[in-house]
Amino acid sequence: MPLPAQPLRQLGFLTIGLFDPADPGRGHESTLRLVELGEELGFDSAWVRHRHLQYGISSPVAVLAAASQRTERIELGTAVIPLGWENPLRLAEDLATVDLLSGGRLNPGVSVGRPGHYDRVASALYPHTAEAEDFGYDRVRRLLDFLRGEPATDFDGVEGIEVYSDRVQPVSPGLAGRLWYGGGSLRSARWAGEQGLSLLTSNVVRAEESEDFAEIQRSQIAAFRARHPEGGRARVSQGLVVIPTDSASAEQRAKYRDYVRGRTPRTAAPQGPARTVFAPDLIGTSTEIAEQLYSHAAFREVDEVVFALPFSFGHEDYVQILTDIATRLAPALGRQPTL
Known part of the structure; x- marks a missing residue:
């Protein structure tokens, strides 16, 4: 097996936090237990995805607030919050509050663009300003x-007995420096770099210069x-399944395959008008997955x-997968568990 140029430094995992609409509390509790397990297994970070009008986590900041009170060390991230659904001022208040509650462990990840299925949700989301809303990079700048x-x-x-600040409160020092941008195109990658943000890459990219996923991501x-x-020291985190x-x-292996x-x-x-390219899921023993990662142009x-x-x-x-990642795959990638 070829050795990487440098060993894996940060190990994180991401969950969408699905739940049964008949019992949503159970699904959210499962997510929190996975975050706790991640800390026990020595993961450096746990991230939650954002889903609106679906049976997954719709309020990642609230979920991470709860997770912050059940963990002590593991970093907590969002991958990603689509800002088209958010008011940057209100989101800044929530993020700073949770960062303080966590002791400075929050890693907010955001993205821009029109909300998905906007024609179906615009009247509920922005009933009077739907056509005037700007879903570009300015929302990230305002949040920053x-x-x-x-x-x-x-x-x-x-004013009377009330004291007012001209700045969003609370202020959490260092939080702005931990803002990540989720990008899948050359334009977004370049823009994130120009802003001094960190970059979250996922298993979805846009075919522009190539149709090979690894080469596009690289x-x-x-x-x-x-x-x-x-x-070259700018932070980039790769997210693959x-x-x-x-x-x-044996039953789990069959289901996974x-x-x-x-x-x-x-x-x-490439899929659709946007020419979206999806990465293949990597399945097998930890040794087999490590070999595939070492041959992946972007992972290197x-x-x-x-x-x-x-x-x-x-x-x-998920317990089995996380345990194998922490105790078998991570060492195969040059990182020893920090239990």
Whole structure:
């Protein structure tokens, strides 16, 4: 097995936090238990995905607030919050509050763009301003300004017995420096670099210069670092779906392979008008997955990963996968468990 240029430095995982609409509390509790398990297994970070009008986590900041009170060390991230659904000022208040509650462990990841199925949700989301809303990068800039403590109003002082600040409160020092941007195109990668943000890459990219997923992702990482003030030291985290089967039962292996088999056809060619390219899910023993990662052009450019858990598995499946990642796959990638 070839050795990487440097060992894996940061090990994270991502969950969508699916739940049964008949019993949503149970699903949210499962997510919190996985975060606790991640800390016990020595993961450096746990991330939650954001889903609106679906049976997954719709309020990641609230979920991470709860997770912050049940963990002590593990970093907590969002991958990603689509800002088209958010008011940057209100989101800045929530993020800063949770960062303080966690002791400075929050890693907010955001993205921009029109909300999905906007024609169906616009009247509920922005009933009077749907056509005037700007879903571009300015929302990220506003969020950054608020997190950095830039003025949000021209008034501060005392009015009666009330004391007002001209800045978003609370302020959590250092939080703005931990903002990540989730990008899948060359334009977004370059922009994130110019803003000095960190870059979250996932298993979805846009075919622009190539149709090979690994090469597309490698090119985007290079474009990001070329524009970033820190150059090659700029933080990039890669998120792929990996399913180690080392300790899986025969029944679990069969289920996992059926899952991967059903998703593989979409990886054969760019999909839709946006020419979306999906990465193949990686399944097998930890040794086999490590070999595939070492041969992955983009993986060779990073030393941080946020491995994504499959969408539709059960809690015990996730326990097995996380345990194998931490105790078998991570060492195969040059990182020893920090239990």
